[in-house]
Amino acid sequence: MTVDDEFWNQYVERVRERMLEYQYEQLEDSGCLDNFRIAAGDADGDFEGFWFADTDAYKWIEAASYVLTTADDPALERRVDEVISLIEAAQTEDGYLNTWIAIEYPGKRWTNLSIGHELYCAGHLIEAAVAHHRATGEDSLLDVARAFADLIDEVFGPDGRQGVPGHEEIELALVRLYRVTGEDRYLDLASFFVEGRGETLEYEFEDTEDRAGDEEMWDAIRGALFDDDEYDGTYAQDHAPIREQETVEGHSVRAMYYFAAAADIVLETGDRELYDQLQALWRNMTERRTYVTGGIGSTHHGERFTDDYDLPNRTSYAETCAAVGSVFWNHRMFQLSGDVQYPELVERTLYNGFLAGLSLDATEFFYANPLEVGPDGHALADENPDRFSNQRQGWFDCACCPPNAARLIASLGRYIYARATDEPAVYVNQFVGSEAALTIDDTDVRLRQESALPWAGDVTLTVDPAEPTDFALRVRVPEWCSDVTATVAGESRSVEPDDGYIEVAREWEDGDELTVTFGMAPERLVAHPAVDATRGNVALRRGPIVYCLEGVDHDRPLAQYAVPADAAIEASHRSDLLDGVTILEGEARVPDRGEWSDALYRRAAETERLTASFTAIPYYAWANRDPGEMRVWLETE
C-alpha cells in the first residue's frame, strides 16, 4: 500500500523529511529520551516534561514505522533502533515500563489510574511495537511491549485488580497486539478494560495522599471527574458502563480512543449489541456534537464534549488529536458495517478538522482549532496564549498533537481501500492517489488510483490482476458530489449509487480502467436551527473542502460580509497561493462603512449596504500568512 497523491504527497513527505526529524529533536530537547536513560540508571537527573512524556517517543516510533513500511530509509531505521534500545534499557526485570513512576514514584505502580497514565503509556508502547514489527519484521520493541502487556494482564483482570485507565488507549493497542500475536489473553484484557468502566475510578479519591502524583495533580483530576462533591466520571467516560452510555461525553480524545477500541472488540467478537450501542453514540456525536469541519469537543474546559447542538465557533476546541481519534473510530465503524457514512466523516475530518491542525510545512501545529477568530485574536488567548492563538505553534508542553498528526499522515493508506469480508469486493473509500496490492480469490491484484481531489473530482482506478478475475469495485459517491459519471474500460457506464457506492462488478483484466468523475460545485451549508452559533449563517464547501474567510484577504471585519443566497460563487485554482489551493470568490453585501460609526441600534431599513468581493480559502490552510481574523460561518442576506 503506497500513497502517491498530488495533494497528500507533500504532507507524507514532510512527515518523513521534516516532521519526524523535528519531532526527534524535540524528544531530545524536551528530556523525553533522558527520562528513559535516567530510568535505566544510565544517567542522573530529574524526570522532565509531562508525566506521560514516554508516549512522545512511542508515537514517534509508530509514525517512523509507518514511513519505513514503504520507504527505504536506513538512517531512520537506525535512529528508531537507538530509541528502542533506550526503551529496552528502561524496562524492569518483570516487564514494567514507565519512566515517570520509575523516577518519581518508585513503589507506587498502579496507584494512580485516574491520571497517572501508566496504562495509556503502555498502550502507545504497544501500538508503536506493533507498527514497528509490521514495518520491519523485527521483534525488538514487540518483545518489550509483550513483556509489559503480560505483566499488566497479571495485575488486571476479572480475577485481579478491577481498575481501568483514566485515559483510554491501551484497549485498542491490546487488540492490535492480539492480532499480531494471536494471543487471546490480550483481546480478553482489552475487553475487560472496555467493559469495566462505570464509576470504577472513584475509589482512588479516598486516599490520594498515598498515591503517585502530587496534590495539584489530584486536585486537577478531582475537578475533572467530580461534579461538585459527587463523583461523576463523565470526563473519562467512567460515568456508566459503555452499554448504558447514550451520549458521547467527556474528554473527546479519550472518548474516541475508547469507542475505537470497543469497535475493535466487536470486530473480533461480532457482538451486535455493542455495535448498536456504538452506532447510537456515533449518531449522537455526528447529529448533535460535530463541527462542520469534522472537529469534535466543543470546549477547552476539560477538552470535552458539551451539550447537544452546543457548537460555538470562537471557542471551539475541536482538538487536532480528537480529529485523529475520530478517524480511528470511524475507520473501525466502517469495517464493522460497510456503511458509507463512516468514510464520509473520515474524509470530512481529514481535509478539514484534522488538516487545519498542521501548518502547510507540517512543522507547526494547532492544538485547538477555532472556527472563528475575531479582530482581537482568539477569544481564549488570555487563558493560554500558546494553545489559543491565531498562529500555529512549533511545539506544546503537552505535545500530543504533533506526533498524533504524524502517525495519521504516515498511515493514511489504511483508510483508502477496504476488502469486503464476505464477498469478492473492494471498497474505494478515499480518493487518494495510491497503489495497493490485494489478493482476491487467491489472485494477486494491483489496484492503482489517480485522484485529482480535493480540487477536482476526477478519479481513475487501474486494475492489474495477475489473471482476469471477477470482483466488484465499490466506489464511494461523496455526499458533496453534485453529479457523477463513470466509464469502465473506455465505455460510459450508468451510475446508480446503492447505499452511497457505485458498484462495478465484472471480470477485470490487466489494465482495465474505471474512471469516475464527481461533480464539484461550490455549496452553501447550513446547520441545524438548534445550533445557536451558526444560526442564519452559511459555510462554504467545495468537494470535501470546507472554506473560510481570512482577514488578510479582506479590508473589513469579516463579520460584515454577508453572502446573499443568490450570489454566484466562482471557484478558481491558484497554484501560487498556499502551496496551491482552489479559492472561492464572490460578491458579498457589506454595511456602508461610514454608517455604523456611532449608533448601536438602528432601523433595519436604514442600513445601506454595498457590494464587496470576498475570497474564501480552504479552512485547513488558514493561518499560514499574516495572522488575523478568520471565519468559517458567514452571514447571509
Added chain:
Amino acid sequence: MTVDDEFWNQYVERVRERMLEYQYEQLEDSGCLDNFRIAAGDADGDFEGFWFADTDAYKWIEAASYVLTTADDPALERRVDEVISLIEAAQTEDGYLNTWIAIEYPGKRWTNLSIGHELYCAGHLIEAAVAHHRATGEDSLLDVARAFADLIDEVFGPDGRQGVPGHEEIELALVRLYRVTGEDRYLDLASFFVEGRGETLEYEFEDTEDRAGDEEMWDAIRGALFDDDEYDGTYAQDHAPIREQETVEGHSVRAMYYFAAAADIVLETGDRELYDQLQALWRNMTERRTYVTGGIGSTHHGERFTDDYDLPNRTSYAETCAAVGSVFWNHRMFQLSGDVQYPELVERTLYNGFLAGLSLDATEFFYANPLEVGPDGHALADENPDRFSNQRQGWFDCACCPPNAARLIASLGRYIYARATDEPAVYVNQFVGSEAALTIDDTDVRLRQESALPWAGDVTLTVDPAEPTDFALRVRVPEWCSDVTATVAGESRSVEPDDGYIEVAREWEDGDELTVTFGMAPERLVAHPAVDATRGNVALRRGPIVYCLEGVDHDRPLAQYAVPADAAIEASHRSDLLDGVTILEGEARVPDRGEWSDALYRRAAETERLTASFTAIPYYAWANRDPGEMRVWLETE
C-alpha cells in the same frame, strides 16, 4: 406633580397598594427591622440578612415618601413613622448608624470600605430622609441622616481619612442633603468621594484579618477587585480617577450611581470638564454596551460591564437595579445639557429594561433580565435558579431590586417635565399622563398631560396659567416616531423638530391645548455588526416598546422563526391580554418541521421553509403566563 396615566397608573397604584405592603412584610420577615431593634438594645438576637440589609428599610421609606407626596395615606404615614422610630433608636450618640457593624463588628467602624457598605447604607438613609422630609415636611429622619452625615464628614475628607465607598450611593445622597439643607459641607464631601477614586481601596487588602467582615467576604471582594494578584479596582470604578476613566467599567449599578453623583456635582459646580468626561463615558455605554431594551451590564460575573459590543442575549445580566441607576444618571445628564438623547434613553429603559423586572402585578421581580431564554430555560439556571429563572421571584436574598423598582415608580413624575434654567421654557420629556404645577416668571401655571402611550402616539397638553403667560413648550419627538403632527389651540401647526424637540412658544391662555400625534409603526431594529449575538437578527419595536416572542404563543422553538425583511407586521390592541397590550403579528418563515430530525448540516438550498404566524408581545410583559422560551432578537430571512 401628579401622575395620572392609563398605562402607568396600574404600576403606581400597585406600588402603593401592594408593593409597599409586600415589601414592608419582607422587612419584618427578613429580620431587617429586628436588626434595628437589636442594635438599639431593644431586642436580642443575631444580625439577619445581608450586611447591607438596613437599606431595605431606607428604600422602603423613600418609596413610601414618594407615595405620600401625592397621596393622603395616614396608615402608611404612621407605619413610616414607626420604622423611623426604630432607626432613630439604633443610632448611636455620635450619629453612627449601621446595624451590621453594631451587632457583628462593634469597634470596627470604617475598617471595611471595600464591601462593608457603611457609606452605601448611609447614602440610602440620606435619600430616604430627604424624600421623607420633602413629602411630609417632617425632620425626624432628616435629623438622623444629618447627624450621621456630620459624623462621616468628620471622619472623611481632605484632612481626614482618604477612603471612598466600595459601592457608590452616598455621593448623590449627599448632594440631595446639600440641596435640602443648604450646607456646603455635604456637597464638598460628595465631591471628595467622587474625585477620590483611583486605586484608593487597595490598602485594605493588606490586613483584612483585622477588619470587619469574615474571610469569605474578603475573599469575594478580593476576587472582584483584583485581577490575578494585581489590584485592579474596575469592579468598583476604582481603577482610575473619574477624569481618567474612558469606558464604563465594573459593577453596573455602582457605575450608574457614581456617574449620577458626578453629574449632580456638575449641576452644582458647573464643571464642564467633568461633564465632558461624563459625556464620553455615556457615549461608550450607549454606543457599545447597552441592550436594545436599555439594559446594561452584560455579565453576571461581578454584575459588570464587559467589552465593547459584548451583548449576549441568553446570559445578559441587565440587572433591574442597573436600569434604575441608568434612569438616575440620564435624568441628570439631561438637566446638565437639555440634550434629547438622555430622555430618549430614559424612555427606552423605563418601558423595557426596567419594566421587565416587574411582574404585571408588581409583586414578583427579575433581578437579571435575559433577552433570550431557550427551550431548556435560562442559560444560567444551574448557577443560581432564583436569580436566573424564566419566572419572576417574590423576593431575593439580596433584595435590592424590588425596593429600587418601587422608588423609581413612585417617583416617576420627576422624569416627565423639566424647566429650562435660563429661559421661560418647559421641556416635555416623557409622555405620561400627569398634572404639574409650575411657576413661570412668577405666574403659576398648571400643565396637564393626557397620553395614549405606549400604545398610541396621541398626547394632549393643556395649559392653565393663572394669567396669560409667554413661554415655550418643548415637546420631545421620540426617535421611534415615524411622523408627527401638532395642533395648538385647535390650529394645525407646522412641526420642525429642532434638536429633537418641537418648540411651541406663545402666550398661553387658560385652557390652551397643544395636541401632538406621534406616528407609531412597527419597526425592525438591527444592531451594530460588531455585536456577535444579534448578527443577522432584528428586534421588533413599536413606539417605545421593544417586543419579544414567547414560547406560549408558538408551537415551534422560537429560534426557527425567521422574519422576512418584507413581511408585513400588524399591530393590534388586545385588552384581554396581559392587562392590555398591543401585540405585533406577522408571517415568519420556519423550517419544514420533519426535515431537521437528524442531519446536523445540509445544503442551504435543500432547506424547505414553510410559513408560520408569529405573535410578538411587549418584552416587559414576558413571563407573566406559562413559563417557556422567549426571544427579543429574531432571525431574518
